[in-house]
Amino acid sequence: MNGKDLMDSLSGIDPKYIDEAAYELKDNQTFGKSSNKLRMKKSLFIALPTAAAILLAILVSFPAIRRLNNSEASSADAYKDSEAAAESPEVYESAEPAYEETDTDSEAAAESAEAYVSAEPAYEETDTGSEAAAESAEAYVSAEPAYEETDMGSEATAESAYESEEYLPSEAADSHTSDGVYEADKQASMKEASEEAIPSGDANEMSEAMAAAESKSSYDTAFSNGILTIEYAGNLPSDIEDSEYTITGKDENGQDKLYGKGVLKDIIRQTDPLMLDLTDHELTAGSYTLSFADEVIKFSF
Amino acid sequence: MLDNEIVDLYWARNESAITQTNLKYGSYCRKIAMNIVADIEDTEECINDTYLSAWNTMPTERPSLLAPFLASIIRNHSITLYRKKHSIKRGAGQTALVLDELFEVASSSTTEDMVDMSLLSGHINGFLSGLSADDRIIFVRRYFYVDSLKDIADRFTMSEPAVKSLLFRLRQKLKNHLLKEGYEL
Numbered sequence: 492m493n494g495k496d497l498m499d500s501l502s503g504i505d506p507k508y509i510d511e512a513a514y515e516l517k518d519n520q521t522f523g524k525s526s527n528k529l530r531m532k533k534s535l536f537i538a539l540p541t542a543a544a545i546l547l548a549i550l551v552s553f554p555a556i557r558r559l560n561n562s563e564a565s566s567a568d569a570y571k572d573s574e575a576a577a578e579s580p581e582v583y584e585s586a587e588p589a590y591e592e593t594d595t596d597s598e599a600a601a602e603s604a605e606a607y608v609s610a611e612p613a614y615e616e617t618d619t620g621s622e623a624a625a626e627s628a629e630a631y632v633s634a635e636p637a638y639e640e641t642d643m644g645s646e647a648t649a650e651s652a653y654e655s656e657e658y659l660p661s662e663a664a665d666s667h668t669s670d671g672v673y674e675a676d677k678q679a680s681m682k683e684a685s686e687e688a689i690p691s692g693d694a695n696e697m698s699e700a701m702a703a704a705e706s707k708s709s710y711d712t713a714f715s716n717g718i719l720t721i722e723y724a725g726n727l728p729s730d731i732e733d734s735e736y737t738i739t740g741k742d743e744n745g746q747d748k749l750y751g752k753g754v755l756k757d758i759i760r761q762t763d764p765l766m767l768d769l770t771d772h773e774l775t776a777g778s779y780t781l782s783f784a785d786e787v788i789k790f791s792f
Numbered sequence: 793m794l795d796n797e798i799v800d801l802y803w804a805r806n807e808s809a810i811t812q813t814n815l816k817y818g819s820y821c822r823k824i825a826m827n828i829v830a831d832i833e834d835t836e837e838c839i840n841d842t843y844l845s846a847w848n849t850m851p852t853e854r855p856s857l858l859a860p861f862l863a864s865i866i867r868n869h870s871i872t873l874y875r876k877k878h879s880i881k882r883g884a885g886q887t888a889l890v891l892d893e894l895f896e897v898a899s900s901s902t903t904e905d906m907v908d909m910s911l912l913s914g915h916i917n918g919f920l921s922g923l924s925a926d927d928r929i930i931f932v933r934r935y936f937y938v939d940s941l942k943d944i945a946d947r948f949t950m951s952e953p954a955v956k957s958l959l960f961r962l963r964q965k966l967k968n969h970l971l972k973e974g975y976e977l
Contacts, residue, residue: 492975494895496912501936502867503913506860508920512932513859514947515820732951759953760960 537729712790717770718760719781721788732756736783738772750774755783795858802850809850810843817859821866827938828870828887829877838873842866867936886938893959894935897967898977912975919969923962930955931962 510516709724734755742748751772760766767781778791793812801809818839825838842865855861874887920928930948933939941959945952970977 492898492912492970492977494891494893494898496909497894497898497916498871498891498935499868500909500912500916502864502871503910503916504920504932504936505917506855506857506864508917508928508932509860509863509936510857511925512929512937513820513863514929515823516817516859732953756951756953759957761957762953766957 710788712788714769714790714792717768717774719767719769719790721765721767721790723765731784731786732759734784736781738769738774738779738781740774740777740779750779795856798858799850799854802847803854805851810847813843813846813858813862814839817862820859821862824863824866824937825870827940828867829874830886834870834873834877838866838869841869845869863936867938886940890935890938893963897963898970898975915970915973915975916966918973919966922969923965927958927962930958934959 711722711724713720713722732755736751736753736755736758737749738751739747740750751769755767758767758769758771760768774792776792778789781788781790793816798809798812798816801812821839821842822835825835825842826832829835829838842862845865846862849865853861871887878888920931923931926948930944933944933947934941941952941955944950945955948955950958967977
């Protein structure tokens, strides 16, 4: 028996099967089951990976946002009462090692703030100047002990004091403004430090996310009788049928050679797992790289 | 007009039977013939032969469903004409592709005479009865009606590779079924 016999004998199939498939005669009949199923499969094929990606992004970013918020809150506390903030366990409990550096900076900055406020020589110069400066003098009097401490202290304190000397002659008339500027600077520096702390704090989550992203495109290949079977660990990229593909490899001289190119839909035998018919390309034993869409598949046989 | 009324006209040897058949099933028959011979003139020739065959057969046969009855006749005429015009197997159109696919199922060199066609049709019917409705319709559309993959894919809102893949699986099933029935393939 051969295909011709089969072709002939198919004319003798049961009339009910011929009639069942005669959709020209019953055009109002819909094949809902398969089309709906297919549409559902297609939408799931797109929706599920998208949902998974969104969920992954949320899982990765949520702890980072929380830490950023904590960092901002604690820096605000630190500014209000730097000593209390330094002793407060809540502020430091959640801090990563990198954040500790930030906090040290914050302490130094807070100290320099005291020095800044207590920059008396500059204040005195200003005091001889204008009435506004005289009013702001009240604000500085109480800062004197702190200034003394600072004066005996670190280089940072000295620098801050120096900066305040430069700053005050022009701006001392408005002590509120100078405080405000300082606060903004300090918060900005705290925020930068916190942002630097986040990547190191979330290193594990980031590496997990990268591993997940890598595993998405991992695959196994098998080549037999001209049929390449690719089993994806994750999801096959959607809408690949119209993608162009190329097959490259090395020739006998070890030079790169293009073994084939075309449109995927012409060679797809099956999509799950992805089976590609490469018989037309007459590949010989060796290693090849198949590229389509954003995928690069290496296979050998 | 109902099928049995048209059949009555054939049995009464009333020539309007052919007009009524053409009115009701002309485009249906034309589609089948066109799928196989892929030529308008050949299609018309097949249709005329079909009506003549129906006219000659009808007094002895009384089909309850006229459409499949006509479909079988026009399919046979179309395949015969196709073979006459394409003595070399490979040619244009869907028929060559369908024949190629069927040769995948069976390619034994046993002569045609050795095969009992009605018995083989019965076994194919047995195979079809075991398929789901959608799979069966797709199989019949491809191998009886000789529809193109694109037409089937459009009809079932599927991609062409998906239809191709489904047909491949169905052919494998048919092959296993026929092997089980003792055929040499």
